[in-house]
Amino acid sequence: MRKQLMATVFFPLALGQAGMALAQSSTSAFQSNASEAQRKANSSQATSELFYMIQQLQGEVRRLQGETEEQRHLIKRLQDQGRDRYIDLDQRILDLSEKVSSQPRVADSTGKGTGNKKNSAQIREYRQPDAEERKAYNEIQNLIHSQKKYDEAISRLYEFIDKYPEGDLTVNAYYWLGEVYLVKPQLEQARQAFSIVATRYADHRKASDAVYKLGITLDRLDKKSEARQQMEQVLNDYPESDAAGLARKFLGANKG
Template sequence: MKQQHSNIGRLGWMPKTLTQVVAVACLLGAATPLLAEPLAMPAQSVLSEMMSRQQQMQAELNELRDLVERQGYELEMLKRSNKEAYMDTDQRIRALDAIVRPTAGAGSVPTEVTPVPTTPAVVPTSPPPPVVVAPPAQTVSADDQAKYDQGLKLLRAGQYQPAIKMFDQVIKANPASPNRPNALYWTGEAYVVLGDLKSALNAFEQVVQGSPAHQKAADAQLKMGYIYYDQKNYARARETLNKVKTQFPGTQAATLADQRLKRMQSEGV
């Protein structure tokens, strides 16, 4: 048997397909009188069994491929519809908020629904968008609002520089604009994504200093804490995060600040 195999090997002709294997088997069966048992018959039945098994496996493989492809596709569709549902809900909340807010008193700010980003490293494509704040005493000009909305749209589309420019127009146009703190806040977020932490700090600082009572002030302060942490300026980070806790107790920003302080403690910084 060994002899036969090495001979075939030397001939440089190795069986490649099943048909060739059958051919080799027949050849072996016919040309090897030395073999104690006839090889051809059992080998052939084994081979035909193998072939039908192989065909079966191929069919099953095809079915499984179909299933995997379909599931991948369904997953993708699900992701998409999920995102759409989110955007839809988001728009409804904004619309509702715009109705609720003008009737609310100035003192009610802390009880408002405040969209605080839930993850530390916020990418502005996914966080809830800012609520358009329209205190009763001030009105938003149509142009102002359009620019602010445009800025948000650009931000969502990942066009950070153009978004910053658009927000800048809102900021510069009217220092009393109710959109100003929001525009500044999102400018800060955009700079974080762009990696310009200095400009981000500057923008957040303006929110905290310029509108300390604004709902965005807590978030801005929190983000400043995060930036200091990223810059390994742990002392300032601790100080800033503690301010969030004491100045805005009960807010989500305060909870997040507390979490980060605990993490810093566990990291020993």
């Protein structure tokens, strides 16, 4: 009887403990499954975000490649335009040089050609610049001396010569065209520019400097004999000029 009573008491207790153990086991399994599902969900989200970032980066790379290609085409187009422009500018100065060479020089009272403005029977009156012309000229001087933007200065000098022909500053513009070409150096273009001042405007105040710089240019072109002739012309035609002193030094340093 006592054994039956104890069995009656312990059986429900054991059953309850077994149920609790089963419940705990089920809860643990559920939690494990839930954690695995969450992990997979997190992994899937991370994969999606990574894919999205890769797509964005690929799009950015394509955009940058497109911009680079556009810039490459733009640079090439500007280079082509610049080359065509300078071919045109060089042709223009060559035409001017040939035109000047075909014109007779101013004759003095003895009928002999001369570049000396003191001996010239005819001294032209150069048109004086107005405020706008002087401002444009000063801007070009700033490009040359301060900013060292020689290519832009060359373009502006041609524009100035076209807009303000046969003026006092126009002759200066031709001279500075030669100076800039000499600096670059584009010696043939420099020779042509200085020749225009030296022959067409032989009575202008810049003529002596132009003849001297023409001699320097010819010397750099390895035309030594012609260079000496130009220096001697400075001494003969402009003996009192600053250029004459420079020409003497050149001749003294390059004897023979």
